[in-house]
Amino acid sequence: MTRPKACPFVTRSFVVPVFLALAIAAVLCGLLHAQTGKTISIRMLDGKTGLPIVPSNFVVRFDHLDTTHNESLRLGDDGTGQVSVPAGATFLSVQGTYDRSMEIYIDCDAGMEKDTRALHWYPISDILTSGVNAPNECFKGKYEDNARAAAKPGEFIFYVRKPNLRESQTD
Secondary structure, eight states, X not given: OOOOOOOTTOOHHHHHXXXXXXXXXXXXXXXXXXXXXXXXXEEEEETTTOOBOOOSEEEEEETTOSOBOXXXXXXXXXXXXXXXXXXXXXXXXXXXXXXXXXXXXXXGGGTTSSOTTOOOOEEHHHHHHTOEEOOOOSOOGGGTTTSOOOOOTTEEEEEEEOOOHHHHHOO
């Protein structure tokens, strides 16, 4: 029985560099993929005092859809959230919950509107480039200047208040 001859083009000196090149390419592709993920930092502040509030959770929505995207949310002990933005997403809306339930704070960007539960949407490109500080319409007058914080690039800051008795009974 004769042994088939090995391919003259495949030698040990050829296989090792090709294998190394493929391994390096795989690692670089993984690093590139990891760098394309965009993350937004979320802070929730009291609309009256401007102090940080630690929510039970955030309700995060993208692109005017009612579907929540909390699977990519990491909530820190200080109440700051980190959310990974899905590819192709252009708008963001965030609400905060309290009392370890799905009771939702009133967002102060809708504080003076008839429907205080209306969602407001913010461009993700603005949040990533310069940061967004949502309007605080909950408290006017002497409390208006208390609640002002500067947003950094990649940061979304919004103001909330708990629903009053009338608002909590209409749900």
